[in-house]
Amino acid sequence: MAATSKPKLSKNLMRMKFMQRGLDAETKKQLEEEEKKIISEEHWYLDLPELKEKESFIIEEQSFMLCEDLLYGRMSFRGFNPEIEKLMVQMNAKHKEEDVEDVTMEVDVSDEEMARRYESLVGTIGKKFAKKRDRAQYDEDENGNIKPVKAKKTFLKPQE
Amino acid sequence: MAAAPIPGSGPRVARTMLGQVVLPGEELLLPESAGPGAEGSAEQTLRLGSVVRPRARVVCGPGLRRCGDRLLVTKCGRLRHKEPGGGGGGGGGVYWVDSQQKRYVPVKGDHVIGIVTAKSGDLFKVDVGGSEPASLSYLAFEGATKRNRPNVQVGDLIYGQFVVANKDMEPEMVCIDSNGRANGMGVIGQDGLLFKVTLGLIRKLLAPECEIIQEIGKLYPLEIVFGMNGRIWVKARTIQQTLILANVLEACEHMTTEQRKQIFSRLSES
Numbered sequence: 001m002a003a004t005s006k007p008k009l010s011k012n013l014m015r016m017k018f019m020q021r022g023l024d025a026e027t028k029k030q031l032e033e034e035e036k037k038i039i040s041e042e043h044w045y046l047d048l049p050e051l052k053e054k055e056s057f058i059i060e061e062q063s064f065m066l067c068e069d070l071l072y073g074r075m076s077f078r079g080f081n082p083e084i085e086k087l088m089v090q091m092n093a094k095h096k097e098e099d100v101e102d103v104t105m106e107v108d109v110s111d112e113e114m115a116r117r118y119e120s121l122v123g124t125i126g127k128k129f130a131k132k133r134d135r136a137q138y139d140e141d142e143n144g145n146i147k148p149v150k151a152k153k154t155f156l157k158p159q160e
Numbered sequence: 161m162a163a164a165p166i167p168g169s170g171p172r173v174a175r176t177m178l179g180q181v182v183l184p185g186e187e188l189l190l191p192e193s194a195g196p197g198a199e200g201s202a203e204q205t206l207r208l209g210s211v212v213r214p215r216a217r218v219v220c221g222p223g224l225r226r227c228g229d230r231l232l233v234t235k236c237g238r239l240r241h242k243e244p245g246g247g248g249g250g251g252g253g254v255y256w257v258d259s260q261q262k263r264y265v266p267v268k269g270d271h272v273i274g275i276v277t278a279k280s281g282d283l284f285k286v287d288v289g290g291s292e293p294a295s296l297s298y299l300a301f302e303g304a305t306k307r308n309r310p311n312v313q314v315g316d317l318i319y320g321q322f323v324v325a326n327k328d329m330e331p332e333m334v335c336i337d338s339n340g341r342a343n344g345m346g347v348i349g350q351d352g353l354l355f356k357v358t359l360g361l362i363r364k365l366l367a368p369e370c371e372i373i374q375e376i377g378k379l380y381p382l383e384i385v386f387g388m389n390g391r392i393w394v395k396a397r398t399i400q401q402t403l404i405l406a407n408v409l410e411a412c413e414h415m416t417t418e419q420r421k422q423i424f425s426r427l428s429e430s
Contacts, residue, residue: 057252058190058226059219062267064388067221067242067256070366073271073386074319074344077377080396084383087344092368 174231174255177239182223182257186233190218190252216244216252222267223257235259260360264289264389266325271345273354273387274318274333286318286333289356289389296320300334302342310346317348317393319385348385352395353402359390361413372412375424376405 013019015031023031064070072091076084171187182188220226223235233239237259244253264272266288274286277293284296296318301310312318324332335345365373366386376382380401385393392409396402404427412420 056226056229057217058229058231059217060224060226061219061254062222062265063269064222064256064267064363065269066219067240067254068363068366069368070363071368071370072344073366073388074383075373075377075385076383078381080381081383084344091343 171230174239174241178241179238181237182233182239183236184234188224188231188233188239188255190231190255218252219254221254221256223259224255231255233257235261258360260358262356262358262390264359266290266294266322266331267388268322268325270325270388271319271321272333272389273348273385273391273393274320274389275354276312276314276316276318279312279314284312284318286320288331288333288387289391290331292330294322294331294333296333296335300336301346302336302340312347317354319345319348319387321345348393349383349395352383352393353406354391354393355406355410356390357392357410358413359388361409362386362388362390362392364413365409371417372409372420375420376408379424379427380405 009019011031011034014023014027015035020028072088074084074091075088076082079085171189174188174190177188218231220231223233223237225232225234235257237257240256240258242254266272272288274288274294274296276284276296277287278285282298284298285293286296288294298304298309298312299306300320301312304310318333318335320333320335321337322331323334324330335342337343337345364370376384380396382394382396382401382405384395384405387393392406394402394405394409396405408423408427411423415423
């Protein structure tokens with residue numbers, strides 16, 4: 001009686017790691033397949049037709065700013081609030097930035113001024129690198145420009 | 161060109177409707193999407209004749225709504241259009257409805273004047289005239305840090321910008337731009353007078369070639385702030401001047417050019 005019906009171990013028990021050593025190849029395969037089936041069944045998905053998002057050629061935009069090129073909302077007139085007046089120019093210039101910008105770039109420093117700066121720069125930088133003893137040789141003329149003065153050092157006789 | 165069909169008899173081509181009154185619920189056809197059903201107009205057939213041009217992106221502004229591929233009108237007013245180029249996104253230009261209304265609906269990017277109604281923790285509640293007060297973080301001011309709180313009291317006026325504004329969420333304001341600079345936003349100074357006008361008047365006054373503003377600027381030294389939510393704040397040297405300005409601004413919505421010129425000349429004399 002005991003020989004005919006050998007008690008079968010449950011599936012869950014057979015799936016455990018330590019029970020797998022004693023299994024033969026076939027039952028191993030069977031168990032694996034069953035496991036896969038269970039996993040795939042547990043994955044759930046919505047039974048919907050595939051969503052197709054068509055590219056839209058209409059863009060929604062609820063702001064009037066884009067439509068009407070409105071000005072900046074803060075204003076000041078006749079010097080009531082100079083800060084705001086400066087801001088007004090800056091904010092309202094944004095519309096025409098392309099043509100405004102290169103004009104202001106030129107106005108910043110004129111060529112003549114640039115040339116004048118560099119002219120006096122020679123003396124100024126020269127003074128910086130000169131030694132303390134030589135520094136006295138650089139002298140400011142009436143225009144404020146610094147020029148090296150070539151004066152030979154001679155002995156001055158003390159007067160009595 | 162064939163006569164325009166009666167309203168409600170079916171979609172009409174947007175391009176033929178420019179400057180005309182449209183009603184909520186109407187459907188508009190864009191030249192690109194106008195199919196065989198709109199072959200009545202000569203312009204349309206011409207367009208279809210030279211088909212192969214790429215479909216341009218069209219921006220639908222306030223008063224219009226996209227519904228799938230259709231373009232629906234949601235506000236009553238005149239249909240306007242701006243040709244593409246010059247900042248306006250999209251190759252097909254911008255369509256919008258020029259409507260008259262008093263109720264403000266927050267829109268992302270709009271500059272508005274709000275009144276601080278409550279201070280709660282690290283948020284200010286700001287009344288902007290919409291269906292719901294907007295929230296404003298105390299960190300959204302220029303130079304504000306956790307330790308250095310901005311000096312904002314209940315009742316102060318705030319000039320700010322919406323960063324979040326949609327129909328499902330609480331609107332959110334800031335007083336700095338993307339670079340962290342105030343650019344004129346923040347608490348509006350002391351005194352002055354706040355009053356409300358229609359939203360249409362604000363747009364009229366802020367239009368780049370608005371004569372009213374240019375004339376007002378010659379009148380007195382003054383400071384003025386326009387909020388897209390229909391609020392205007394003015395301040396002049398004296399209370400009397402401030403009141404005159406407020407009255408003129410309110411009245412000029414329904415004045416003809418002659419009437420306005422008359423009033424301005426009378427004011428500049430006195």
